Amino acid sequence: MAGRLPAAWGADADDLLRDHPADSLVEQPAYPMTRAVTVAAPPELTWRWVCQMAVAPYSYDLVDNLGRRSPRELTPGAEGLRVGQSMLIIFDVVSVDPGRQWTGVTRPSLVSRMVGPVSVTYAVQPAAAGTSRLVARMVARERGPGGWLWARALAWGDLVMMRKQLLTLKALAERDARR
Numbered sequence: 215m216a217g218r219l220p221a222a223w224g225a226d227a228d229d230l231l232r233d234h235p236a237d238s239l240v241e242q243p244a245y246p247m248t249r250a251v252t253v254a255a256p257p258e259l260t261w262r263w264v265c266q267m268a269v270a271p272y273s274y275d276l277v278d279n280l281g282r283r284s285p286r287e288l289t290p291g292a293e294g295l296r297v298g299q300s301m302l303i304i305f306d307v308v309s310v311d312p313g314r315q316w317t318g319v320t321r322p323s324l325v326s327r328m329v330g331p332v333s334v335t336y337a338v339q340p341a342a343a344g345t346s347r348l349v350a351r352m353v354a355r356e357r358g359p360g361g362w363l364w365a366r367a368l369a370w371g372d373l374v375m376m377r378k379q380l381l382t383l384k385a386l387a388e389r390d391a392r393r
Contacts, residue, residue: 220369224250234351235317239333245365250349255391257346265293273379330355
């Protein structure tokens with residue numbers, strides 16, 4: 215597993231080597247992408263903010279939320295994720311371990327039929343006292359003759375969007391932890 219851009223951002227060796235549910239949901243050959251941040255907030259609070267992705271994307275709102283600002287306060291009940299739920303418009307949740315991770319696979323669409331499925335896991339892990347680690351693993355199939363190129367193009371685009379998303383969730387969780 216690669217530890218350099220665009221395959222990894224913010225990820226340490228443990229993040230890269232740890233198995234995530236998304237790893238087994240895409241046929242080989244597949245290209246894993248790992249993004250991670252340390253959050254100065256307890257895992258329970260970080261998890262609540264990760265679940266906010268059921269409400270909004272928390273990335274560049276002009277691009278992926280039709281210009282609407284992602285909420286800056288926790289939405290009651292958003293942490294009640296369930297299998298089958300739609301997340302970030304493009305993923306269907308296939309597994310949830312409350313407080314720890316949710317995993318999704320791209321919804322059937324023309325794009326997913328052309329390039330194959332993409333899976334994602336967002337995981338929250340305890341770190342040093344009062345902190346947590348937010349790790350996102352996305353896996354794309356390297357399908358067909360252009361699969362290698364498509365997976366790397368996706369990785370660069372995802373890097374920009376997911377980096378913003380993770381940093382936004384981190385800032386909101388840290389703000390709430392200071393309150």
